[in-house]
Amino acid sequence: MLPDKKGYFGGFGGRFVPETLMAALDGLARDYARLKNDRAFKKELAAYLSEYAGRPTRLYFCRELSRRLGQRIYLKREDLLHTGAHKINNALGQALLARRMGKTRVIAETGAGQHGVATATVAALFGMECLVYMGADDMARQSLNVYRMKLLGADVACVNAGSRTLKDAINDAMRDWVTNLKDTFYIFGTCAGPHPYPMIVRDFQAVIGREARRQIIAKEGRLPDYLVACVGGGSNAIGLFSPFFNDTNVRFIGVEAGGKGKKPGEHAATLSRGRVGVLHGAKSFLLFDDNGQIVETHSVSAGLDYPGVGPEHSYYKVAGRARYESVSDREALAACRMLAEAEGIIPAMESSHALACLPRLCKKIRKGSLIVVNLSGRGDKDMEIIRNNVKL
Secondary structure, eight states, X not given: OOOOTTSEETTEEOOOOOHHHHHHHHHHHHHHHHHTTOHHHHHHHHHHIIIIIOOSOOEEEOXXXXXXXXXXXXXXXGGGSTTXXXXXXXXXXXXXXXXXXXXXXXXXXXXXXXXXXXXXXXXXXXXXXXXXXXXXXXXHHTHHHHHHHHHTTOEEEEEOSTXXXXXXXXXXXXXXXXXXXXXXXXXXXXXXXXXXXHHHHHHHHTHHHHHHHHHHHHHHSSOOSXXXXXXXXXXXXXXXXXXXXXXXXXXXXXXXXXXXXXXXXXXXXXXXXXXXXXXXXXXXXXXXXXXXXBOXXXXXXXXXXXXXXXXXXXXXXXXXXXXXXXXXXXXXXXXXXXXXXXXXXXXXXXXXXXXXXXXXXXXXXXXXXXXXXXXXXXXXXXXXXXXXXXXX
């Protein structure tokens, strides 16, 4: 499904930005429309995804977890990609787009650090200057990824404004971009932001769902009953879901960060508890107070600690195409341990949220149902968080 000419998915999306950015976004939309079906561009991207990033990723059957929960559960192993998460799919695509547009400098925002690492990685690969904006709180809890970015040659700008997390990193990255349009390309990390970014990010991440579709048919002879993925901004989920959009018998479940409570500031459950508004250039569900001010969010997962969500997810929610629910920090930590002990795989805290909905889901659905969970990243970056919260 494509957005309309103004960048709307149903009533969500669009472009709410300063006039100084309109020309840059128009140019990006034109160049992307020209290149996305260009044979040489597609061939180059496919080659880097295969030879450099490590695609296709495996669709792994969880034998022990399936036995425990009474359903057939597969993991789409995005954690096996170079840099450790799905973010490299989009970073490679946008970096190649930036090169075709003649840009020599790239910037990015990051929360958990994985998009920052992916951006620093492709900048090193292609010899581009790189600056990554990251909230001070996220830098403290994801210090390993900060070091990785610097080792790759990127500069990391510490953002101390606001909640000192992903929202504020995006704000500063946008300010940089509007000041340096001539040589700079903003590699946006999730399927949010002004048009055409939600479409671009979705398209580059849709390789996840296309592969999963082929793989599950090869293994099971049919499509899955459920697709499950975590949702912060929502790029890994939309990458899995979108190639199955017209398969109405395949149900989508997006899992948000329920944090430590239901009060404002205690969670990041945007679709579950938010309202419609405008943030970072797009109309979508947001978390804001009665005065229209964005509220601070909380999650044990830095990558889900965001008060907005991609507009296509908002459309899926309102249209009834996907169901969105939330799990707590405690449930996510328990799910991380569950997968580690059952399958010998330590997931990222973001992916642990998707896994955390499985025990409750598996009790409600028909026995023998087929479930694919997107394991969007591996847990290396979160070991300190896990160690400090999971007692052995």
